[in-house]
Amino acid sequence: MDKYDCLKLENQLCFPLYACSKEIVRKYTPFLNALDLTYTQYIALMVLWEKKETTVSELGRCLYLDSGTLTPLLKKLESKGLLTRKRSAEDERTVIVTVTDAGMALREKALEIPPQVGSCVRLSKEDAEELYRLCYQILGTISE
Amino acid sequence: MDKYDCLKLENQLCFPLYACSKEIVRKYTPFLNALDLTYTQYIALMVLWEKKETTVSELGRCLYLDSGTLTPLLKKLESKGLLTRKRSAEDERTVIVTVTDAGMALREKALEIPPQVGSCVRLSKEDAEELYRLCYQILGTISE
DNA sequence: TATATTTAAATTGTAAACAATCAAATTTTG
DNA sequence: CAAAATTTGATTGTTTACAATTTAAATATA
Numbered sequence: 001m002d003k004y005d006c007l008k009l010e011n012q013l014c015f016p017l018y019a020c021s022k023e024i025v026r027k028y029t030p031f032l033n034a035l036d037l038t039y040t041q042y043i044a045l046m047v048l049w050e051k052k053e054t055t056v057s058e059l060g061r062c063l064y065l066d067s068g069t070l071t072p073l074l075k076k077l078e079s080k081g082l083l084t085r086k087r088s089a090e091d092e093r094t095v096i097v098t099v100t101d102a103g104m105a106l107r108e109k110a111l112e113i114p115p116q117v118g119s120c121v122r123l124s125k126e127d128a129e130e131l132y133r134l135c136y137q138i139l140g141t142i143s144e
Numbered sequence: 145m146d147k148y149d150c151l152k153l154e155n156q157l158c159f160p161l162y163a164c165s166k167e168i169v170r171k172y173t174p175f176l177n178a179l180d181l182t183y184t185q186y187i188a189l190m191v192l193w194e195k196k197e198t199t200v201s202e203l204g205r206c207l208y209l210d211s212g213t214l215t216p217l218l219k220k221l222e223s224k225g226l227l228t229r230k231r232s233a234e235d236e237r238t239v240i241v242t243v244t245d246a247g248m249a250l251r252e253k254a255l256e257i258p259p260q261v262g263s264c265v266r267l268s269k270e271d272a273e274e275l276y277r278l279c280y281q282i283l284g285t286i287s288e
Numbered sequence: 289t290a291t292a293t294t295t296a297a298a299t300t301g302t303a304a305a306c307a308a309t310c311a312a313a314t315t316t317t318g
Numbered sequence: 319c320a321a322a323a324t325t326t327g328a329t330t331g332t333t334t335a336c337a338a339t340t341t342a343a344a345t346a347t348a
Binding site for chain 1: 332333334335336337338342343344
């Protein structure tokens with residue numbers, strides 16, 4: 001018990017979150033490769049599959065990402081024909097992102113992914129719910 | 145309740161982990177900037193502050209990172225004079241990484257970081273311990 | 289109305305992060 | 319011992335991720 005204990009890796013809360021996030025995303029990779037998607041592209045499509053249409057800033061709020069990350073990512077998805085990007089007529093500053101038929105079609109293939117990944121992460125229903133709750137509790141209080 | 149529920153962002157376990165990890169790392173950034181360190185450099189130094197000496201592969205196992213990430217990062221820390229890298233005499237394949245006096249000196253300044261970040265993340269002691277436990281449970285079962 | 293401020297997205301530069309591949313050293317095996 | 323397999327770290331290429339800056343448009347204020 002010395003004064004440097006707080007700098008030990010094993011006493012960090014952030015590190016297991018960071019490592020865990022990376023390792024789970026890595027589990028997605030082979031399944032996402034089959035759809036020619038990265039993890040970030042996948043979660044961006046999740047939002048579009050539900051909303052059909054959104055803006056860059058709204059997408060950024062949903063995903064905790066900024067335009068520096070989203071702009072090239074959305075251009076990539078546009079080049080694949082999964083979505084379209086066009087300026088709003090009412091407000092020329094905003095870019096409206098709309099999922100295409102091809103983008104919606106990919107949703108069918110994506111249905112396989114959650115069960116495949118789920119079987120990789122061994123966690124009881126209660127533990128999964130608790131983890132979910134704790135993460136959102138942090139997300140809700142951290143941004144001020 | 146339709147068949148696409150499993151593709152909703154709000155029903156993902158991975159996404160809150162991913163977002164939470166990013167947001168907490170972001171909280172570290174201003175404090176780490178004061179030490180001219182990135183988060184990954186910081187956790188690499190954490191290992192070195194304890195071990196004084198290690199190898200690239202051992203460091204990779206501790207941090208869940210590979211040589212593609214660590215080699216440039218360690219070269220950067222070497223160029224700052226915080227550590228040295230040299231091939232092992234017994235096994236020329238392995239690179240021995242050793243923290244320097246300047247690297248150890250940085251530990252003193254780093255002592256300020258955990259309390260500063262801790263005050264940003266509002267979580268009870270019990271919740272923090274539960275989150276810690278759940279992450280390590282996943283990390284322990286995910287790699288097979 | 290003119291000016292200042294705020295907002296939205298894009299751009300630039302730096303640093304992860306990792307898959308895939310490579311080269312060299314070591315270990316295993318036949 | 320010699321060939322094959324494994325291990326270690328480096329390299330290459332692609333994609334995040336984000337701070338900081340820029341440009342243009344919209345809104346607020348004087």
